[in-house]
Amino acid sequence: MPTIHVHTKPEYDIHIGRGLLDRCGELTRAVKAPCRALVLCDTNVEPLYADRVERSFAATGYEVTRHVFPAGEQSKNLAVLGELLNRLGEEGFTRTDLLAALGGGVCGDMGGFAAAVFQRGIDFVQIPTTLLAAVDSSVGGKTAVDLPCGKNMAGCFWQPKAVICDPDLFDTLSPEVFACGMAETIKTGAILDKALFEQLERCDIRSEIEAVVARCCELKRSVVEEDERDLGLRQLLNFGHTIGHGIERTSHFTLPHGYAVAIGMVLMARAAERLGASEEGITERLISILQRYGLPTSTDLPVKTLCEASHMDKKRSGKDITIVVPERLGAAVRRRMTMEELDRWIIKGASV
Numbered sequence: 001m002p003t004i005h006v007h008t009k010p011e012y013d014i015h016i017g018r019g020l021l022d023r024c025g026e027l028t029r030a031v032k033a034p035c036r037a038l039v040l041c042d043t044n045v046e047p048l049y050a051d052r053v054e055r056s057f058a059a060t061g062y063e064v065t066r067h068v069f070p071a072g073e074q075s076k077n078l079a080v081l082g083e084l085l086n087r088l089g090e091e092g093f094t095r096t097d098l099l100a101a102l103g104g105g106v107c108g109d110m111g112g113f114a115a116a117v118f119q120r121g122i123d124f125v126q127i128p129t130t131l132l133a134a135v136d137s138s139v140g141g142k143t144a145v146d147l148p149c150g151k152n153m154a155g156c157f158w159q160p161k162a163v164i165c166d167p168d169l170f171d172t173l174s175p176e177v178f179a180c181g182m183a184e185t186i187k188t189g190a191i192l193d194k195a196l197f198e199q200l201e202r203c204d205i206r207s208e209i210e211a212v213v214a215r216c217c218e219l220k221r222s223v224v225e226e227d228e229r230d231l232g233l234r235q236l237l238n239f240g241h242t243i244g245h246g247i248e249r250t251s252h253f254t255l256p257h258g259y260a261v262a263i264g265m266v267l268m269a270r271a272a273e274r275l276g277a278s279e280e281g282i283t284e285r286l287i288s289i290l291q292r293y294g295l296p297t298s299t300d301l302p303v304k305t306l307c308e309a310s311h312m313d314k315k316r317s318g319k320d321i322t323i324v325v326p327e328r329l330g331a332a333v334r335r336r337m338t339m340e341e342l343d344r345w346i347i348k349g350a351s352v
Ligand SMILES: NC(=O)c1ccc[n+]([C@@H]2O[C@H](COP(=O)([O-])OP(=O)(O)OC[C@H]3O[C@@H](n4cnc5c(N)ncnc54)[C@H](O)[C@@H]3O)[C@@H](O)[C@H]2O)c1
Pocket: 042, 043, 044, 045, 048, 071, 072, 073, 076, 103, 104, 105, 106, 107, 109, 129, 130, 131, 132, 133, 136, 137, 138, 139, 140, 141, 142, 143, 151, 152, 169, 170, 172, 173, 174, 177, 180, 181, 184, 257, 258
């Protein structure tokens, strides 16, 4: 069972292994004394996994309460967050209690944010149930909800006490949700690790999933250890997200995050290649690997809409914005530019 230690403040372990779901109570107890625990999950995850998690917490001494919200990105908002915070209050949760986010990125992001702000901060653990949450969102402590004006617009950094990842849970994912996880996995290879990218180009992903998740967590760990607060290096993890988040907002959060990021990566890579900022052939390889995993690589949205939607990006400061450019496979860089220049890049990237 790989365990990856993350040296942030506070520090924590990521446990990865088949069957770990039934040991989540014991793994949590190693870092948090038994207390009241609120298990947060959505309506799809609840019937599949909530009972097992609650049994494991109860068997190790925790007093468990369950809170369920409607599945989907459209729940990642202030209203659903407010209901969750109220529930914690009404149930009499105190500062020394725990929230366990059992789910995908929506559950982890919103649950983490609730943990960060309830009584100014309670402990939480991440129990990722999607591939996306396992390779990306459960690690690094970015928590948030969406606002009508944009993705993850209200949030904060709040590290979990532990991440407990059981790859057996991916067996119940729909092909679409599994593919969304592949988008962030491919992103990780594209920006940080050519060998991982090439492994994904040829491998039978289902049989190598545990190693691939562990590699992604190691890579993300090293980035967030160096730049926990997203002030520099960490922005590389945002490859494809400037356009991707814009597309998500334009779709009123109906297009899945992984799909939007896949499209965003292709557009940025194509623009960079055409402008001589990336090695030749990178766009073709990106398109072909994304298609291999059933991901979209283009959008019908008008280019004007793409430009306007991309201007809300959190990497903007004043009149300038930082974008992520895949200079070479496995080696991305940040590049500061004006908003006009970004628009030129998007126009270049969107014209096929
Ligand atoms: N905090 C971060 O660093 C970070 C990183 C990447 C993405 N994100 C966020 O993550 C979110 C996307 O995450 P996601 O793709 O996991 O979406 P999600 O949480 O909505 O899960 C996708 C769907 O899969 C279902 N599901 C979850 N686990 C299941 C299982 N084991 N079996 C069957 N169905 C299951 C859910 O009910 C949901 O319908 C976005 O909001 C994105 O912004 C955050």
